[in-house]
Amino acid sequence: MGEASNGVGGVDNTFRKKFDREEYLQRARERQEKEAEGQGKSKARGPPVQRKPLKQRDYHVDLESRLGKTQVVTPVAPLSQQAGYYCSVCECVVKDSANYLDHINGKKHQRALGMSMRVERASLEQVQQRFESLKKRKDPGSFSEQDFDERILKQQLEEEERKRERREKKKEKKREKTVEEEPEEDPDVAALMGFGGFRTSKK
Known part of the structure; x- marks a missing residue:
């Protein structure tokens, strides 16, 4: 207790790292030299690629x-x-x-x-x-009301044709279904079972 009161003990700071100023200056110089060499090499490669x-x-x-x-x-x-x-x-x-x-x-x-x-x-x-090529492609003088009416009429005819084709396809599908649903009579099997056929109005 007497030593602490006298102030003889002090603070122990020997564990702190001490930096060597000369060593870090040397490292900085070496790094600058390497960067300068690298820039010289990149300049020696030639001009950049022209894209x-x-x-x-x-x-x-x-x-x-x-x-x-x-x-x-x-x-x-x-x-x-x-x-x-x-x-x-x-x-x-x-x-x-x-x-x-x-x-x-x-x-x-x-x-x-x-x-x-x-x-x-x-x-x-x-x-x-x-501009000239666009003007030639879209010439306002070549378009008239008659052309417009003809185009509308043509589209209407095409639409009617498509509807007619759809109706025909539907009818064809219905016919195929009815043909598939009707059982076919085999005359040999009917004779074996003892009857000539079912009595229906169809012949």
């Missing part, structure tokens, strides 16, 4: 061909035969159509195709040519 601008898809995206079909899926099957939508460019399977569309419109897929996500800026001549 083509985005362009319109020239194929139809098939989302409905396998709709409603059942398929046996095994874990050892190749990716192209697994459940979902297979992307042959990125070699991956996407589980639903919304995610598949997101994937083929996304950055990773477009880069794999060699395109950047930038759209090519159209020139004045290209815009004028586009």
Whole structure:
């Protein structure tokens, strides 16, 4: 008790870690040298790859061909035969159509195709040519009320034809059912059982 009151004991802080300032400065210098070497190597590789601008898809995206079909899926099957939508460019399977569309419109897929996500800026001549082609395709002078009436009449005739075909198919199905329901009499079996046939009004 006398030692504590005199203040001779003090606080023991020898367990704390002591940092060597020189050692950490040396490590920092080495790291900076490595980063500088890495940047020099990346510059030596050459200019970055020039990618083509985005362009319109020239194929139809098939989302409905396998709709409603059942398929046996095994874990050892190749990716192209697994459940979902297979992307042959990125070699991956996407589980639903919304995610598949997101994937083929996304950055990773477009880069794999060699395109950047930038759209090519159209020139004045290209815009004028586009307007001209649209005007030729949709010429207001070529459309008249007579054409409109003819189209309506044609649609009505087609609709009537479809209804008539449906009625004929229904009648045909009814005939097939009645033929199937009537039992056929076998004369040999009827003679064996001792009667010539059932007495009906039908002959």
